[in-house]
Amino acid sequence: MSAGAGFGGLLHPVAQALRGLAKYLQGVMGADAYRKYLEHHAAAGHGTPPMDERAFWRDRTDRQDTNPQGRCC
């Protein structure tokens, strides 16, 4: 990524901070779930290929159908 690179060194820390914030928010929202699944899959060394992105998200929400998670008041 080269966001902010064209603005010289001054904006670089700002761009970096923003990118860090975006990454943090993605984590909180659970947007990085597929990446984490792939990491786990590769590390665990299963013989089968991992699910593709579409199948993964489908599986994720479908499992929530039978395993609901509470949200508080």
Next chain:
Amino acid sequence: MGTMPEDGTRTAAEDLNPDVDGSLPPASVDDAVRDAEERRWTPAKIAIWVAIALLGGVAWFMLAVVRGETVNAIWFVFASVCTYLIGYRFYSKVIERYLLKPDDRRATPAEYKADGKDYVRTDRNVLFGHHFAAIAGAGPLVGPVIAAQMGYLPGTIWIIIGVVLAGAVQDYLVMFFSMRRGGRSLGQMAREELGVIGGTAALVATLLIMVIIVAILALVVVNALGESPWGVFSVGMTIPIALFMGVYLRYLRPGKVMEVSIIGFVLLMAAIIGGGAVAGTEWGAAFFHLDKVTIAWGLIVYGFIAAILPVWLLLAPRDYLSTFMKIGVIAMLAVAIIVVRPEITVPAFSEFAGRENGPVFSGALFPFLFVTIACGALSGFHALISSGTTPKLIEKERQTRFIGYGGMLMESFVAIMALVAAISIDRGIYFAMNAPAALTGGTVETAAQWVNGLGLAGVNITPDVLAQTASNVGEESIVSRSGGAPTLAVGLAHIMQQFIGGTGMMAFWYHFAIMFEALFILTAVDAGTRVARFMLQDSIGNFAPRFKEASWRPGAWLCTAIMVGAWGAVLLMGVTDPLGGINTLFPLFGIANQLLAAIALAVCMAIAAKRGSFRYLWIVAVPLAFTAVVTITASIHKIFSSVPAVGYFANNAAFSKALADGKTSFGTAKTTAAMEAVVRNTMIQGWLSVVFVVLSIIVIITAVAATVKAFRNTTAGIPNLNNEDRPHPSRVYAPAGLIPTPAERELMAEWNKVPANMRAERAGHH
């Protein structure tokens, strides 16, 4: 279940061999090193904590002792933040060191059960945000507003002290014990630790409590949207927006969560702005102008459909939207309060602090203030989140203090900010908004006359002010908009317009606030209905096994209908209640929530006793005793009080007698039908209170019995049954808190040198 330990007699550290693999650095900072680090007090460290203590002391002094004509809102921020910091640094450390004794050499469920889906090691800071978003919702925004009737000080003290000694303790303990049990739910833990009777009582109580909580949250939304075309339109638009997001994520661009959340957020803002335009047109005002009963029925039908639709279509996308809004709104509120620093004119103790017939909620300060503010100080509902979901994501045992205890402190801060927002508006407006229409008469003239007649110091309100405020926030009227949400929205609009946009933006900020409160509540209603439905299916399944199959449609639909019917009935009672639903029912919400806290703490006490931590059992016993006394006293008031405004049966008797005497209107009920409704509702509410309190007492008694038995076993040298999962050695490391200590940094550096292929979760082979 497959998670039962093979042998109940072992202790945690015995069969845990940390050196499974000599090639890896240790998975935990050495105990002696950490100890030395914690006990080393450098001058800089001492200076920082002295400064925090002094600042907090000055802030409390300003709030509690000086109590000038006005008090600046910034003192609330300092008093709370300094107290939280001290509670977190000192008290939660005591709990960690002496009661829970986490061990980083043990793998967490996220490591030894890793599956890449439900059990995933998650960065502690990310998980903190994730957990916070799951526990915080509309509750901490509503309770403190209603409690402001008694003045600012009682609520402030309870929110801040309550969270440090009770609320955060509960969340931390439940999370830790559930983590040690592979992420088991509170219900499962109650069954294991308290036996069949205690476990069953806990399950039934939890189910009933969820019904009450969902119903009263729904009542808050209904009260906020009643006769508000702008609100109905913009909140109604969240449904098509969520459906669109769901389809987008499923079919168009799977996995692009941030992208769709930003699109959803933009659409949401458009819905708020568009709502103003729509409500300004004649057809829009007519079409979206709905009375409360219609909205309540709409919500019931919606609740049923939402709970049987697949998660991907409505619940998941709205959850993304709700999380996105939650983080943004809370950051915005904090910045605004710190920048604007409003002057507060509300007295520390109001005229109603010493009475039990306040117009906003009925009942004396003790015990009713302590149940009116539940979320933000002590919320039993959190025990359901802290067990189950979050423990499956924790990376290291020592992080539970930061996530469990720290996360709850954060929610408490939200409650303080809500309190500040509510008390920054004029007291006259506050009472005109929060008293039932039966008292205010519903018009600006009658409301102003009633408020001025209350004899409140410094309150003199004119009908013009009420009309002007309503028109500023883009509503037809703000009189008798009880439930807390509209008051918070006016307070927030009042603060935000000084920050951004001026008076012209007040209507936008008001509806922005109503929108996010409705969004949080609708998500809680949906998720609550689903969770309750599964609990019911599971229970019925013990007698009719077919019900245990989650995919069996008739069973799922029947149980959903039962749960929605149950909360829907309570909701309709509240909406049609001529005494004002919030006034009588809101205390029931707090009682239900804190009875659940009592159940959770009782389970924790039994577990702590079985671990042999008798010297430090007071850490659990004190908040348990307090919440038990508060909720049981409040229940007794609600059941036996002879004051009709407080006691359900006293009210029932008064109305029954009036009907028997042939009266056609009594008190606030203007027709015989309304009188009959009161008789019916009070009977149901009264018996619900009886059932709650009896079930909770059963749970507490079984927990005390389990504690006594554990004590006897220990003194007799008999080992207690240990229901924890078998310990697995950990092969990963991460620091415990927000900022790593020098020793933690050193260990992290060691782990960073380990080649990536060796660090990965090979523990996954099992």
